[in-house]
Amino acid sequence: MTGLQGYGRTSPSSSSYAAPTSPGSGGFSPTSSLPLMMMMMNYTSSGSNGGNDKVQKNPNYLMANERMNLMNMAKLSIKGLIESALNLGRTLDSDYAPLQQFFVVMEHCLKHGIKAKKTFLAQNKSFWGPLELVEKLVPEASEITASVKDLPGLKTPAGRGRAWLRLALMQKKLSEYMKALINRKDLLSEFYEPNALMMEEEGAIISGLLVGLNVIDANFCMKGEDLDSQVGVIDFSMYLKEGPIAKCSEGDGQITAILDQKNYVEELNRQLSATVNNLQAKVDALEKSNTKLTEELAVANNRIITMQEEMERMKEDSTYFSKGNKQERTADGQMLSDVRKHLKEETQLRLDIEKELEVQIGMRQEMEMAMKMLDKDVCEKQDALAALRQQLDDLRALKHELSFKLQSSDLAVKQKTELNSRLEEKTNQMAATIKQLEQSEKDLVKQAKTLSSTASKLLQKQN
Numbered sequence: 015m016t017g018l019q020g021y022g023r024t025s026p027s028s029s030s031y032a033a034p035t036s037p038g039s040g041g042f043s044p045t046s047s048l049p050l051m052m053m054m055m056n057y058t059s060s061g062s063n064g065g066n067d068k069v070q071k072n073p074n075y076l077m078a079n080e081r082m083n084l085m086n087m088a089k090l091s092i093k094g095l096i097e098s099a100l101n102l103g104r105t106l107d108s109d110y111a112p113l114q115q116f117f118v119v120m121e122h123c124l125k126h127g128i129k130a131k132k133t134f135l136a137q138n139k140s141f142w143g144p145l146e147l148v149e150k151l152v153p154e155a156s157e158i159t160a161s162v163k164d165l166p167g168l169k170t171p172a173g174r175g176r177a178w179l180r181l182a183l184m185q186k187k188l189s190e191y192m193k194a195l196i197n198r199k200d201l202l203s204e205f206y207e208p209n210a211l212m213m214e215e216e217g218a219i220i221s222g223l224l225v226g227l228n229v230i231d232a233n234f235c236m237k238g239e240d241l242d243s244q245v246g247v248i249d250f251s252m253y254l255k256e257g258p259i260a261k262c263s264e265g266d267g268q269i270t271a272i273l274d275q276k277n278y279v280e281e282l283n284r285q286l287s288a289t290v291n292n293l294q295a296k297v298d299a300l301e302k303s304n305t306k307l308t309e310e311l312a313v314a315n316n317r318i319i320t321m322q323e324e325m326e327r328m329k330e331d332s333t334y335f336s337k338g339n340k341q342e343r344t345a346d347g348q349m350l351s352d353v354r355k356h357l358k359e360e361t362q363l364r365l366d367i368e369k370e371l372e373v374q375i376g377m378r379q380e381m382e383m384a385m386k387m388l389d390k391d392v393c394e395k396q397d398a399l400a401a402l403r404q405q406l407d408d409l410r411a412l413k414h415e416l417s418f419k420l421q422s423s424d425l426a427v428k429q430k431t432e433l434n435s436r437l438e439e440k441t442n443q444m445a446a447t448i449k450q451l452e453q454s455e456k457d458l459v460k461q462a463k464t465l466s467s468t469a470s471k472l473l474q475k476q477n
Contacts (some may be wrong), residue, residue: 074209077127077207077209077210078209080126080211081126081209081210081211081214081216082216084119084122084123084126084211084216085211085216085219085220087119087122087248088119088120088123088220088223089223091112091115091116091119092116092223092224092226092227094112095112095113095116095227095230096226096227096229096230098112099229099230105231105232105233106230106231106232106233107232107233107234107235108180108234108235108239111249113232115248115249117176117179117180118246118247118248118249119248120179121141121175121176121179121246122246122248123211123212123217123220124141124144124145124175124212125141126210126211126212127206127207127209127210127211127212127213128140128141128144128205128206128207128210129204129205129206129207140170140171140172140175141171141172141175142171142172142174142175142178143171143205144195144202144205144206144212145159145175145178145179145195146159147195147198147201147202148191148194148195151194151195151198152187152190152191152194154187155182155187155191158178158181158182158185159178161181162174162177162178162181165177165236165237166237167237167238167239167240167242168241168242169242170242172241172242173241173242173244176241176244177236177241180232180234180236181234181236183227183230183232184232184233184234186227186228188224188227189221189222189224189225189227189228192217192220192221192224193218193221193222195212196212196217196218196221199213245394247394247398250402279395279398279399279402280399282395283392283395283396283399286388286391286392286395287392289388290385290388290389290392293381293384293385293388294385296381297378297381297382297385300374300377300378300381301378303374304371304374304375304378307367307370307371307374308371310367311364311367311368311371314360314363314364314367315364317360318357318360318361318364321353321356321357321360322357324353325350325353325354325357328349328350328353329350
């Protein structure tokens, strides 16, 4: 167990692997990553052509698309990690970018469809609860769970879940643990919605894909690593890196993929904006409630002061009429008792209102914290959208350049074709001229022969 606390290492396998960082030295091939990326973004591209109607007709349509998207991203991440690890030949650490993206994708898969806790900050969903079940299903996992709980510096369930994933990968048992967890859907139903990824067949597919990671040696130093505040944002640029492009059709495919990603990020921004508007409405309602409670508290204080003044007057009156008859004193005493009882009730009401006001103030503080977190998330999504737009501009410029080169090459081919036509025409003309010359030569030979025979006859006549 001590080998897993703080700084752990797996047992050496037959070979160690890691990945290159340059886009041209290994990892994903463009032909394998782009089709899957386009498939992963399919539901965003249909959003402008009636996708909302499909969601309204079938509530599970969006969840099914999200499951397929996450499964495709898991395929890309696992395949890229394994292929790139074959080229490095050393133990992977926590600074290796493809490994970091793998953990981000796994975190999104585990968070999909998870039930929110019954607190005001329902957005803080944690996948640590389902992972704690693994030690009940697989006894070997109890060592990892105990190590995670003993690690210093982990304060949130999300941080414990991230540490658990890293230790399971170091043990080369991540696939086994996930398979055991997915097979017990009766236990998972406590944490996940019925149509969540872990409850459907996509979860079983991902657990099968994780078997390939057993060939990777990983070594993480948990002490000093801030796992609580990590932001789980998938970096699509890792899967969109291309080498030299030979045809314009490949540039068109890249532009289509980038546009699909941009639509996806814009849809997320719209959803976050709607959430922010809902939270703002709740804050306004709480402010109105706080104002109303404050007014009621002021009214109660005024009533208490009025009752105290009446009681003082009653005391003075009772002192002044103390020498009166006994019946009047008894009536005054009864009235004083009623006033005291009423004062006690008013005091208790004031205490209750003050407690309720404190609760409302606490809820308002939690709401403000949630809005800050959402604003931070919106800013991150906007940065990602800006990066995607920059990539789109670069690809458009590249497409324009390739189109210009293609037009230039077409013009050169056309010129060469015309030149060949002219040469062939001249060759035909020269062949015809040669034939005419040959015919003229034959005629001259015949004429020479005729003249020679005539000359011979003339000579014979002279002799």
